[in-house]
Amino acid sequence: SAGTVCSTPPWFFQHMFVPKGKTWQFAAQIKQVLNIPVIFVGRVNSATDVNRLKNEFGAEYIALGRALIADPDFIGKYEKKIAGRIRPCLACSEGCLGGVRSGQGLACVVNPTVGRDKPEFGKTDTPGQYAVVGGGLAGMEAALMLKLRGHQVVLFEKDKLGGQFNLAWLPPNKESLKEIVDYYIYELKEHDVPVIYKEATPKDLLNGNYDAAIIATGAQPAIPPIKGLDKFYWAEFLLDENLPENKKVVVIGGGLIGIEIASKLVDKNNDVIVVEMLNEIARGMEMIEKNMTLKKLQMKNVPIYLNTKVSAVDGDKVYLIGERQVLLENVDHIVVATGMKSHRPLADALKDKIEVHVIGDAKKVAKAQEAIRDGYMIAQNL
Ligand SMILES: Cc1cc2nc3c(=O)[nH]c(=O)nc-3n(C[C@H](O)[C@H](O)[C@H](O)COP(=O)(O)OP(=O)(O)OC[C@H]3O[C@@H](n4cnc5c(N)ncnc54)[C@H](O)[C@@H]3O)c2cc1C
Ligand code: SF4
Missing domain, CATH: 3.20.20.70 (Aldolase class I)
Incomplete structure (x- = not known):
């Protein structure tokens, strides 16, 4: 073994x-x-x-x-x-x-029934008609499980099935995460869940004769107000075709996403500097991934500034303020990975007009396990 x-x-x-x-x-x-x-x-x-x-x-x-x-x-x-x-x-x-x-007990990212008292659920006695908006993990799980329970369901996706998880498997060594996206795409097709590739509007949901709308519209990057910060990237560098080479890159935010982007950047000989305002690095990252990724960044001599904020950006200069003030010069690119915020404008627009349930990152920014569990739970409750 x-x-x-x-x-x-x-x-x-x-x-x-x-x-x-x-x-x-x-x-x-x-x-x-x-x-x-x-x-x-x-x-x-x-x-x-x-x-x-x-x-x-x-x-x-x-x-x-x-x-x-x-x-x-x-x-x-x-x-x-x-x-x-x-x-x-x-x-x-x-x-x-x-x-x-x-200490929370055995669970599983992809199997929301693990650790639950009543993991099984059967067919519904009262079939309904539901619209799920957002084909990320939360929306795909909800749509699939609603269909398996015997409801009519349509899934709206404005871009690509998989949502943010299409980015989650791009950092080094994480290819296996793609398998759950492939699984859902296969199963949705197998069970004839119609996917409507368009940005759902309040009109679509109000005119569709749905018993309820399940809003699984995910999250978007939260950008901090930093003086002079007008040109920056988020997770775009995770795509090989966008990955720069031999550049100086400042990554603002040393959480899971920031550290994964840094790990991808160093593979192409970029000179990477990570700035984190908290006292903790790689927050939210799984233990083994965290140890191995931080070791890699250490071996590549990536400076990580903790308890430090970016106070201003001026052209190719980035000003840091923490225990001491630091000026980073000749910076080619800035990545901002300072967290995500829930994205659910539809939920607000539909309030009091139709039954609405918000799930996944749209409800509260978390991770894949919570998104899938939310999708499963809403299907169980409807
Ligand atoms: C780089 C990166 C790495 C990550 N790594 C991990 C990891 O290792 N482990 C982990 O557990 N989690 C990880 N996560 C977090 C995880 O991906 C998310 O928590 C999870 O995928 C959220 O799923 P969701 O379905 O709630 O939302 P999303 O994945 O954001 O899906 C929302 C979907 O809704 C669609 N949409 C939005 N509005 C509309 C509309 N009006 N009409 C139609 N469609 C709409 C969007 O196009 C999107 O596909 C990572 C995230 C990122 C960005
Ligand atoms: S998917 Fe992840 S959490 Fe679930 S059993 Fe496999 S390794 Fe464990």
């Missing part, structure tokens, strides 16, 4: 930050020289993985761990005795390891 919990935690927990399949190779080599059963283990999270292990690696025994937390029906679905695609474990360790470690 590749190490021990204390000496090599990312390997031991088969975290998304270590390459998938290494333990499969080790097991195959060991199997060649032993005459006792060898069990293959490590990030087996799909039917394709099981087939590869059987056919390419000659596996006779396979162990599933977190994959069964993410989807307890894994084996039934693999054997086609239960309908549906396997809900993939993302190897994020956020809800399971993170939940246990924090």
